[in-house]
Amino acid sequence: MIPIPSSDQQLDFLSRLQRLFNEGDFTATYKFALLAALADLSVELGADDGNELDLSVRQIGERFIYLYWRHTLPYGDGRNGTAPDTLVQNNGTQAAVLTAISGFRAQSGVTTPQMARAHPGYQALLTSVARTVASQPLKYLQNVGGTTDQFLYEGVERGRVRLKRGVCYCFRRFYPLVQQLVRSHWIGHIKANQRNFSILGRSDDLEAFLFETSRESLVVFGGLLRTLDGPYCFYCRREMGPADVDHFIPFAHYARDLAHNFVLAHPGCNRRKSDSLAARPHLERWLERLTKHQDALTEIGARIGLGGGPEVNRRVASWAYATARAGGGHGWVAPGQYESIDQGYLCCFA
Numbered sequence: 001m002i003p004i005p006s007s008d009q010q011l012d013f014l015s016r017l018q019r020l021f022n023e024g025d026f027t028a029t030y031k032f033a034l035l036a037a038l039a040d041l042s043v044e045l046g047a048d049d050g051n052e053l054d055l056s057v058r059q060i061g062e063r064f065i066y067l068y069w070r071h072t073l074p075y076g077d078g079r080n081g082t083a084p085d086t087l088v089q090n091n092g093t094q095a096a097v098l099t100a101i102s103g104f105r106a107q108s109g110v111t112t113p114q115m116a117r118a119h120p121g122y123q124a125l126l127t128s129v130a131r132t133v134a135s136q137p138l139k140y141l142q143n144v145g146g147t148t149d150q151f152l153y154e155g156v157e158r159g160r161v162r163l164k165r166g167v168c169y170c171f172r173r174f175y176p177l178v179q180q181l182v183r184s185h186w187i188g189h190i191k192a193n194q195r196n197f198s199i200l201g202r203s204d205d206l207e208a209f210l211f212e213t214s215r216e217s218l219v220v221f222g223g224l225l226r227t228l229d230g231p232y233c234f235y236c237r238r239e240m241g242p243a244d245v246d247h248f249i250p251f252a253h254y255a256r257d258l259a260h261n262f263v264l265a266h267p268g269c270n271r272r273k274s275d276s277l278a279a280r281p282h283l284e285r286w287l288e289r290l291t292k293h294q295d296a297l298t299e300i301g302a303r304i305g306l307g308g309g310p311e312v313n314r315r316v317a318s319w320a321y322a323t324a325r326a327g328g329g330h331g332w333v334a335p336g337q338y339e340s341i342d343q344g345y346l347c348c349f350a
Contacts, residue, residue, distance in 0.1 A: 002050035005166035013170040016151045017178070021185055023145040028090040030097070030137035032186040037063035038152070038163065039178045040256060042171035043319050044312050053168040057138070057159050061130030064097055066307070069113045072102045075209055076199045088195045100128045112305030134159075172319060179255045183211060213257045217304045218245045224300045225264050228293060234263035235273065235282060236334065244270040248278060248286050249313075253320045258308030259301020260290055261316070272335045277324050279331035279339050283317070283348055290314065318349040 005013065024031065037060050046053045076084035086102070089095045104125045110116045116125070134156050142150050153161050163171075171178060187206055190196055200206065208214075213221075222245045231239050234246070246265040251257075252275040263286070265273070278286070290297075294310040301307060308316075321341060323329075330338040331345070 002052075002165055004048070004050045004169050009166055010170055010173065013151070013166070014174065014177075016149060017181070019149075020142070020144050021181055025140070025143060026185070026189055027092070028095050028136075029186050029189055030095065030133070031141050032182045032189070033064055033067050033097075034060065034133070034137040034141055036067060036179060036182045039171045039175050039182075042163070042168040043175055043254065044315055046168035046172055048169060048172060048319070048322060050166045050169055052165055053163040055161055055163070057130045057134045057156060057161065058126060060138070060161070061126050061133050064129050064133055065101060065116070065126065066113050068095075068097050068101055069305070070214075071210060072098055072105060075206070076201055076203060085199045087190055087199060088193050089190060091193065096132050097129050100125055100132075112302065114302040114305060114307045130159075173323070175254070176252065183207065183255075186210065211255065212251075213304070213306065221245055221259075221262060221300065221304045221306070222264060224303070225262065228296055228300070229264060229289075232264075233266040233269055234285075235265055235269045235278070238266065240264065240266055242267065246270045246273070248282075249317050249320050250275045250277070253277070253323075254316050256308075257306050258313055258316070259304070259306035260294070260297045260308055260310050260313040262306075263289075268335070273332045276332035276338070277320060277329065277341065279333040279337075280345055280348070281333070283321070283331070283345065287314070287317075287348060314349060318346070321345045321349075 026032070038055075040063060041055055041059060042053060045055070071089065072086060074084035075087050086094070086098065089098060104110070104116070104121060108116070108119050108121055110119050116122050138156050138161060142148055142152060151164070152167050153163050155161070187210065190206070190210075191200065222243060225245065226243065231243075233240050233243070234248075243264040244267050245262050246269075247257075248261050248263050250273075254261075277283075290310040290313060298309060324331075325341045325343070325345060329341045331341050333339055
């Protein structure tokens with residue numbers, strides 16, 4: 001096993017990543033999407049060691065389709081007299097990935113990326129997106145300050161890219177920070193594009209539109225979860241009236257909506273748990289639920305446009321709890337009650 005990066009090497013990774021954001025040439029939002037995709041795949045497919053991570057361009061392309069799918073919908077509230085429209089994400093013509101997804105959606109009538117995978121035309125869409133990813137962001141991401149700094153990977157070879165030693169570990173270690181940087185710069189790029197000024201108007205929900213599941217979808221999802229799980233709060237087990245759809249692994253830890261990660265909770269339990277990881281009794285029950293209801297949750301997620309699958313959720317949860325244990329984190333038991341996250345938590349994933 002390759003040793004994990006030293007503290008100095010981790011700081012060097014962060015410094016070079018910050019330089020990429022500060023000095024990189026971002027003519028479109030592709031590079032932000034690429035960094036988000038590499039961070040997501042590092043969490044879902046990597047390990048907490050210093051090893052390289054081999055990824056196919058098509059794996060990255062699928063993540064691009066997921067990231068940009070909702071961006072093909074019109075944005076805007078119409079309050080400034082201009083009809084809602086698709087946000088422009090390129091300094092030139094509209095980004096090719098958005099154009100390809102828009103064309104596919106119009107032709108197929110498919111409404112979610114999960115349903116899209118079963119459509120006969122999906123592989124052609126994925127091929128087109130993967131080709132764009134290989135020829136543009138993967139090729140130019142590491143160009144900074146007039147030079148090329150290949151600190152993440154060396155290039156694409158036979159449709160694959162290999163993250164260098166220590167890079168996967170650093171993406172996992174600093175995942176929330178990477179996603180925060182990606183999102184803030186992505187939003188800034190869209191706001192700075194003059195062609196978006198009339199679309200944006202006075203709307204103030206751009207971040208939610210770009211990166212989060214819509215409230216309307218969550219309401220539908222909550223109703224389906226109530227049919228599946230019954231009218232009981234996942235945490236306190238008491239019967240509920242109105243319920244919140246809660247991220248079991250908080251969104252602040254892993255910024256991607258996964259169908260198997262959602263549970264129903266009392267609004268009070270949801271607020272008090274907030275961004276904390278749940279304590280071991282909740283974790284054990286959640287892992288049992290992944291197995292018991294994996295097919296039903298996959299089907300419900302496909303209807304709303306949420307993917308992931310039980311194994312992806314297990315890997316994300318394992319990473320989140322291992323990271324919390326290394327940092328001396330605590331799990332939320334009940335309002336005002338916490339316990340240390342110890343090795344016993346990690347044994348739940350064995």
